Amino acid sequence: MAIGQRTYLDHNATSPVRPQVAETVLRVLQMPGNASSVHSEGRAARGEMEAARLSVAKLVGARPKNVIFTSGGTEAANLVLTPSFKRLGQAGPAKLFIGATEHPCILNGHRFSPEAVEIIPADERGILDLAWLKAHLKQTGDTRVLVSVQLANNETGVIQPLAEIASLVHEHGGLVHTDAVQAAGRVPVDIVTLGVDALTLSAHKLGGPKGAGALVLASDQYEIGDKLIRGGGQEKNYRAGTENVAAIAGFGTAAELALEGLEQEAARVQLLRDEAEAHVRRIAPDALVVGAGAERLPNTLAFAIPGLKAETALIAFDLAGIALSSGSACSSGKVKRSHVLDAMGVEPALAEGVLRVSLGWSTTKECVIRFAEACERVVGTLYKRKASAA
Known part of the structure; x- marks a missing residue:
């Protein structure tokens, strides 16, 4: 939306x-x-x-x-x-x-x-x-x-x-x-x-x-x-x-x-989720999609791009007009290490950068396009800063 x-x-x-x-x-x-x-x-x-x-x-x-x-x-x-x-x-x-x-x-x-x-x-x-x-x-x-x-x-x-x-x-x-x-x-x-x-x-x-x-x-x-x-x-x-x-x-x-129309809505949202995931993989081929080997909800995409910290990325996405999460909203305002990712054995450096895109009844294709555009800018900007610092 x-x-x-x-x-x-x-x-x-x-x-x-x-x-x-x-x-x-x-x-x-x-x-x-x-x-x-x-x-x-x-x-x-x-x-x-x-x-x-x-x-x-x-x-x-x-x-x-x-x-x-x-x-x-x-x-x-x-x-x-x-x-x-x-x-x-x-x-x-x-x-x-x-x-x-x-x-x-x-x-x-x-x-x-x-x-x-x-x-x-x-x-x-x-x-x-x-x-x-x-x-x-x-x-x-x-x-x-x-x-x-x-x-x-x-x-x-x-x-x-x-x-x-x-x-x-x-x-x-x-x-x-x-x-x-x-x-x-x-x-x-x-x-x-x-x-x-x-x-x-x-x-x-x-x-x-x-x-x-x-x-x-x-x-x-x-x-x-x-x-x-x-x-x-x-x-x-x-x-x-x-x-x-x-x-x-x-x-x-x-x-x-x-x-009402649960199956049709799930299929619609999954297409959008898969499109968002494809954009992430295109922008960052080394991205980790969490839980990719398991059955997942059709609306959820959790991913990490090596070198990006969730706290920094969330602020950058927010400034770009995109509301995402780094995990559970119950700890929003405190971007902290996820016990879920720890339980899955995700490397700490990657776990600190996991972002979550979750779609729903109000999500449209335009939303996914805006996310992809913002993701490209955010990743490009943060990597440039990282390279300059090095």
């Missing part, structure tokens, strides 16, 4: 709000009722929430009654990653296995003791080591394990073989959660096909409003004993507090729009 003379290519950080979503939010924001009230105004607000619940459920092949609204993907992950998450009638997990390339909300947001947590290593493509997982699941014996694996990585776009992982974990009686925040709306996501017990979502990655997310359970045969937010009985006692009805309604509209 071009805003004036600017081009926005940072959809993995947040996707611009779709116009239809903004209309929904404004309309619902003006409704007076509390969704917990029994009068007509309250029932109208409740109706907006339940319509959104249905739309979010459809996006991931779930039942509406198993969708729990939260303030975002981080809260949803924090809610479910607890030893008290279990199947009804069974013991809860005593250990947590986390993928090495997970989002910080998983690595830092779970509620297990440090000694109960193990990290699943990844290979140079960013794919988790299933042999390691299989061996360590076997070592746990009768100890129940919760495994959290991101469906698609926010920095690299690398997609994990989640159905295979879930099958392996279930063979050992464990539970599986997946952070589907980046994948939902970009590739088909079906909670039944994936075979996971729970997944988490965030509205603003879909062109929805910031401040809305969801925990989605595979069925109603689960419970979470230790709630994060206690008080009233909202969200079936999973999440207390008056609901943000306008943001939730906007989430529902965003989910509907993302599901």
